Amino acid sequence: MPSTRLVPRICLAFLLLAGCTGSPDPAAAGDLLIVVNAPFSVSPVIGTTLHQGTLLAANQINAGGGVEIGGEQFDLKVEKVDNALSPQKALDNVRQAVADGATAIVDEGTGVDASWQVANEAHVPLAICYQGGMGLVDSHTRPNVFRVGPTDHGVAFRLAEYLVPKGLKIAFLHDDSTYGQQGTIAFHNAFDHTPEAVVADIGVPAAASDVAPQVLEARRSGATALLVWAQGGTIPNVIRAARTSGWDVPIYTAPSGADPIVRQALSDHPEWVDGLTFASGRMTAERGPGPFLRFQSAYEEAFGPDDTGVTNASGEKVVQPPEFGMYPYDFVHVLAAALTAARTTDGQRVLAALNQVDVRGANGDERGFNEENHEGVVDDDVYFAVFEDMTFRPVQDDPLSSTLQIIDQTR
Amino acid sequence: MRLPTHAVIRRLIAAWLVAGSSTIAFAAPRTIHLPTETDALPNLAQVETLLNGKRALETQLPGPVTDREQVEVSFDPTGRPIEIEVVQRLLLEGLGDYSFKVPGPALDVEAAPGSDAAPGLRRGAVLWQGFSPDRRELAAILHLDPSQEVSRLPLAIHLEMTVDGEPFLGDAPASGRFSMALRIVNRSAVPISIPNAASDPVRTAAALDAVLRTLKAGNRPVPGEGGLPESLPLVSQDGFHTTHIEAPFLIRGRLRFPPGSLENLHATGGTERSGGPGVIAFKRKLGEGRSWIREVRVTGVAHDLRLPDLAFQAVPAPPFAETLQPPDGGTWTAFAAQHPETSSSRMMVRLLLESLWRTARLVQFDAYLGNPDATGSSTTTYAFRLTPQQQAEVVSVAVAPEVNPVGIGVLALAFLLLMAGLTVAWARS
Numbered sequence: 001m002p003s004t005r006l007v008p009r010i011c012l013a014f015l016l017l018a019g020c021t022g023s024p025d026p027a028a029a030g031d032l033l034i035v036v037n038a039p040f041s042v043s044p045v046i047g048t049t050l051h052q053g054t055l056l057a058a059n060q061i062n063a064g065g066g067v068e069i070g071g072e073q074f075d076l077k078v079e080k081v082d083n084a085l086s087p088q089k090a091l092d093n094v095r096q097a098v099a100d101g102a103t104a105i106v107d108e109g110t111g112v113d114a115s116w117q118v119a120n121e122a123h124v125p126l127a128i129c130y131q132g133g134m135g136l137v138d139s140h141t142r143p144n145v146f147r148v149g150p151t152d153h154g155v156a157f158r159l160a161e162y163l164v165p166k167g168l169k170i171a172f173l174h175d176d177s178t179y180g181q182q183g184t185i186a187f188h189n190a191f192d193h194t195p196e197a198v199v200a201d202i203g204v205p206a207a208a209s210d211v212a213p214q215v216l217e218a219r220r221s222g223a224t225a226l227l228v229w230a231q232g233g234t235i236p237n238v239i240r241a242a243r244t245s246g247w248d249v250p251i252y253t254a255p256s257g258a259d260p261i262v263r264q265a266l267s268d269h270p271e272w273v274d275g276l277t278f279a280s281g282r283m284t285a286e287r288g289p290g291p292f293l294r295f296q297s298a299y300e301e302a303f304g305p306d307d308t309g310v311t312n313a314s315g316e317k318v319v320q321p322p323e324f325g326m327y328p329y330d331f332v333h334v335l336a337a338a339l340t341a342a343r344t345t346d347g348q349r350v351l352a353a354l355n356q357v358d359v360r361g362a363n364g365d366e367r368g369f370n371e372e373n374h375e376g377v378v379d380d381d382v383y384f385a386v387f388e389d390m391t392f393r394p395v396q397d398d399p400l401s402s403t404l405q406i407i408d409q410t411r
Numbered sequence: 412m413r414l415p416t417h418a419v420i421r422r423l424i425a426a427w428l429v430a431g432s433s434t435i436a437f438a439a440p441r442t443i444h445l446p447t448e449t450d451a452l453p454n455l456a457q458v459e460t461l462l463n464g465k466r467a468l469e470t471q472l473p474g475p476v477t478d479r480e481q482v483e484v485s486f487d488p489t490g491r492p493i494e495i496e497v498v499q500r501l502l503l504e505g506l507g508d509y510s511f512k513v514p515g516p517a518l519d520v521e522a523a524p525g526s527d528a529a530p531g532l533r534r535g536a537v538l539w540q541g542f543s544p545d546r547r548e549l550a551a552i553l554h555l556d557p558s559q560e561v562s563r564l565p566l567a568i569h570l571e572m573t574v575d576g577e578p579f580l581g582d583a584p585a586s587g588r589f590s591m592a593l594r595i596v597n598r599s600a601v602p603i604s605i606p607n608a609a610s611d612p613v614r615t616a617a618a619l620d621a622v623l624r625t626l627k628a629g630n631r632p633v634p635g636e637g638g639l640p641e642s643l644p645l646v647s648q649d650g651f652h653t654t655h656i657e658a659p660f661l662i663r664g665r666l667r668f669p670p671g672s673l674e675n676l677h678a679t680g681g682t683e684r685s686g687g688p689g690v691i692a693f694k695r696k697l698g699e700g701r702s703w704i705r706e707v708r709v710t711g712v713a714h715d716l717r718l719p720d721l722a723f724q725a726v727p728a729p730p731f732a733e734t735l736q737p738p739d740g741g742t743w744t745a746f747a748a749q750h751p752e753t754s755s756s757r758m759m760v761r762l763l764l765e766s767l768w769r770t771a772r773l774v775q776f777d778a779y780l781g782n783p784d785a786t787g788s789s790t791t792t793y794a795f796r797l798t799p800q801q802q803a804e805v806v807s808v809a810v811a812p813e814v815n816p817v818g819i820g821v822l823a824l825a826f827l828l829l830m831a832g833l834t835v836a837w838a839r840s
Contacts, residue, residue, distance in 0.1 A: 286471075286508045356533055366510060370531035370538055372520060380528065380541035399506055399544030 031077035032067065032345065034058060034332065035097035037090055037115075038108040038130075040082040043232075045260055045306070046108060046324065050129050051080045052303045053325030054106050057332035059302070067336045070343040076332070085178075087111030091118065098122045103345060104335050106328045110178060112136050112145065120144040123347025125335065125354060129327040132255075133182030134189065139374040144351055146374045148327040148334075148367065150281035152186035154379030155254055159227065159279055160190040162384055162398055163252065164197045171200035171223030173214060173238060175230035180206065183229035183254055199223050204238070206231055215241035219249070226251045232259025235276075236266045243272045255280040260308035260320055263390055267310050273387045277395065282383040282404055283323050283363055289405040291364035292326070296407070299325055305411055312389045316410035326362040330376065333359045334368055442642040443608050443760060445618070445634035446767050448774035470512075473543045474505020476784035480791040482564075485798035488580045488718065490568035490594075493798060495555040498523055499780050501539075503547040511783035513537040515553060523550035553780065565599040565658060565776050566697070566725055568795060574713050580800050581718025589673060589713040593666070593680075593721070594706045597697040599776065600657035605764050607650055609756040610643040616747035618643065619735065619763050623743070626732035631770050643760070647753065656765060658772040659698030659730055660793075662705065664723025666691040673711040680707035693723070699734050699769065721797035726790075727773040730766055 036054050040047035058076035066073040081097070083090035090111030095118050097105050102124055107115070109131025119126045126145050128136060132152035137145050163170060172187055174180040191198050200221035202214045215238060218226060226249055228238050235253055239262075242249055256262075257278030266272050284292045305319035312318055334357060339345065342353035354369055361367035367376050383401040385392040391409040394401040444450075478501055485494040500523070503509055516535030522528070530551040531538035539549050561567075572579040575587035621638035625631070635641045666681065668689035676683070681693035695705040737746040743759065778789035 365508075366540065370533040372532040373529065373538075378528070378541045380543075400542050403506070 031075045032103040032339070033097075033101060034076055034078050034104050034106060034335075035093070035100070035102045036078060036080040036106045036328070037083050037093045037097070038080065038106075039085045039110065040080060042085045043108075045320070046130055047080070047082070049306065049320075049322060049324045050106060050108060050328050051078070052299065053129075053322065053328040054078050054332055056299055056302055056325070057329040057336075060298070061332070061336050067339050069339050069345060074339075074345075076336070083108065083110050085110050087114060087178075091115045094118050094126070098124055103339075103350075104331075106331060109133065109136060116142050116145045123351055125347075125351055127328070127331040127335075129331060130324060131179065131182065132186075133178070134186055136182075137374050139355075139369075139372055142374075146331070146354065146369055146376065148331045148376035149324070150255060150279075150377050150382050151375055151379060152182050152254075153189065154377070154382045155279045156183070156186035156190035157379060158382040158384075159187075159252065159254075160194065160197075162279075163225065163227070164191075164194050166225075168197065168225040168250075169199045169221075169223050170197055170225050170227050171202060171218035171221055172198055173202050173204055173211075173218060173226060173228045173230065175204045175206040175234045177206040177231045177234075179254075179256065180204075180230045180234075187227070187229060204230060204234060206234055208234075209237060210241070211237045212241040212245070214238075215245070215247070219245070219247055223249065225249060228252070228257070229254045230256065232256045232261040233265070235259075235262045239266060239272050239276065240269075243269065251276050253278045258320075258323070258385070258392065260306075260310070263308055263310045263318070263387075270310070270313070270390055273390060275386060275388075277384055277386045278392070279382050279384050280323060281327075281377050282381050282400065283321055283326065283407060284404050285364040286403065287364035289407065291360070292321075292362060292407070295326060295329065295362035296322060299329075308390070310390050312391060312410060314410075318390045318409055319411050321407045321409060327377070330359065330361040330367040333361075334376070441645050443606060443610055443645050443764075444642050445640065446764065446771045447634050448771050451768070451771035451774055469510065470783055471508055471510045472505070472784055473503060473507030473509055476504070476782055476787040477502040478778050478780075478782035478784075478787060478789040480779050480789070482779050482791060482793045484564065484793065484795045486568050486570070486795060487798060487800040488570060488572060489800075490570040492557040492561050492564065492568075493800075495557050495560045495564075497553045497555060497780055499551055499553065500525075501549040501783070503543045503549065504545070505543060506545055508540075508542055509547070510538075510540040513539070513551075513553075513780050513783070515555065515780065516559070517553040518556055519554040521552050523552045526550035564793070565597065565660065565727075566662075566793065566795070567596040567598050569594040569596065570721075570797070574716065579713075579716070582800060584715040584717050586714050586716065587712070589709070589711045589716060591709040591719075592706060593708075594704060595662060595695075595697060595723070597657050597660060597703040599660075599698075599772065600655040600703065601772075602653045603656045603768055604651045604653050605761065605768075606645075606648050607652055607757060608648040608760050609646045609753045610760050611646060612747040612751055612756045612759065613744070614640070614643055615756060615759045615763060616743035619737075619743040619759055622763065622766055623732055623735050626729055626735065629729075631729045631773065632767065634767065643763075646756070654765065656768045656772060657698045657703060658776050659696055659728050659769055660725040660776075661728035662693070662695045662697055662723055662725045664693050664721070664795075666693070666707065666709065667720040668711075669717055669719070671714060672716040673709075673713055676709065676711040678707065678709045680705065681709075689719075696728065696731055697725070699730050718797065718799055723795050725793040725795070727776045729773065730769050735762065735766055 036051045038047035038050045055078045058078045062075045066075045081093040083093055087110055091114045094115035105126045107126050107128050109128045116126055128147040129149050132150055134153050137147045174184045200218050200223055202217055204211050204214050228235055235257055258280055263273055299322045308318045308320050310318050337357040337359050338350050338353035341357050342349040355371045358366050358368035383404055384395045384398050386395050393406040394404040396402045481498045483496045484492050487493050514536050517537055520530050520532045520537050526549055527547045528541050528549055537551055570593050572591045574585040574589050579585050618639055622632040625637050632639055673689050678691045681691040683691055693707050697705055737743050777791055779791045782789045
């Protein structure tokens, strides 16, 4: 007969060792790091807005007790790194973020074609919150890449929907930045269905300060409208070239038209900004302006209003509504919801949970992703706004835009 | 004043109970409700919220939604569904945001040609979100799990083909005596409790005549419309009886054998068509209480026969008017005048209720996946096609819990130590 003392001890040892199966959750200690990878040096407005939107969400969540994961509370910590609009720099930043144990990366979009794999190997979600290039996001081939922001595809198709029925002859001007190149792909994807609407397709060097030859070429093509898809700095050059030559052609742009640099560069001729129309993601929703105004109020209370550097005709300071701060803000909240739903910080499970959760976004829209679609802003939500006296308001001749409220931009 | 005795109190309580039961009896319905589509559908309102609580995707629609679905079922040579796709087209009208789920459950989803937006997928449910400027067509192809859908489909198929008595699956050409039996079964019936009731014979007869007129016009009778009342007065009732009521389907199909592959063809349950030898067409109403199964049989001599081309479509269809004719022709009003007895009234009430229940049940199959607009129009066509038998796909489901390989090794070592320890302990005993 086995010893009555030996067997229980052996069995107990067996049971204790049996508890070694199952991967342990990552250590439940310390903060969860979110890295903001953006062009702080080259495009400070974009970088700062993305960083501040991320930080606002993180601070609010921390103030509410942090993120609840499996019964424990975690704080969010935000760090920023400058990509200087360099794909190599952006890739290096992502490598470092992964090495630092980042839980997620908020990215402006430069260099994602290379950096996503580095993050994916570590199961780190990477959220693009500015660039809208087609091909950057694919829920099947790039399972860790998400986007919260208007897509180039959506902007281009909405521009086609808006402009083609007007019977305009469009000259398409695009610069050679990544933004411009990606936009060109989307433009053709949308407008090639109606080739009769496009009379010119003209490339503009992003570094060029004088684009008069290109604008002249557009005018000679018989264009009755200009559609400019370029970084913010190129747009005022196009406007100046057109207006100084006496060409009063309507000008439309991608979201970069709202960049304060456009108004800053034309502050000597504010009347040239009047009528400039851009496409971007709507800031308010059918629920009314309340949610976005609350977000804006919290944003300005934390960081102060984003000063455009210009004033209106009455001398009032013009501020920029934090549209692009809204997108990383929403992503951080979706991330927090996913962490809570996953009940772990394990990257694979968090990535899976990101496909299953929804939150109410800053503008009142439901914000989330799913297994088929990692775009957090639907293409339908692109609206059009027109400038007047250095501020912009939704146009009235577009069904979606006409339902939206004007956001006060003067202080 | 004297206090009531116990006996008095008991009598008072009994009187109160009797009065109460009389009150209950007085509140019993004195009408026979005529069933509508609303009665035939479970209340699915707020299911999204019930299931998902605060994280539910609320349904938001800018206006009415029209739902058009085509359920495409590929079945193998035994009749077993092996692939099921649904092409759903939703036409949204109105200006405003939309967001809703189509429950599925779907294994996968893709936008169908012509869709104004791309669908999302979350835990098998298809998500739609966006803005409608006036109209939006949302079209998706949903890939469903045949093993789950087989019990949900309203029709079941049984197919048996033999050549010289041996099963013929079409995977290799065969020659010899050919026999085929195709059985299509309407399996949509559910038990429904119907009162054994009599009503005013004149009003009942008028209702039946109204139903008959509507059916003859090819429309669905709806209580409250076209001379059909919403209820009938209850004259007497003797309990309930339970009967199985199906949703009738109209089936149209065609069976085509490759030219020269089948001689001396003989078919029952179908008609040879002039589209060429070996083409058999069939058209049937499946349902209406007595015809839940339809069979097509084919015999012949096969010469290098391969799998025939067999396809049919089924649509929910209201009962045939012919099934509701009065026993002696004419109108029900005339019948009621000749047969005022209670038994005739009960027969008419039963016929009326069963016919209206059959019509009401159609709504369940008008929308296979579902219309997010509960009051919106829906139509579904069910298309079945014989497909060569495929090797069943091995679907691996990632349900294995995460296991630490080091932990496994330690566990194995511990087990060995335990066995060794027990062996030593035993040896010492």
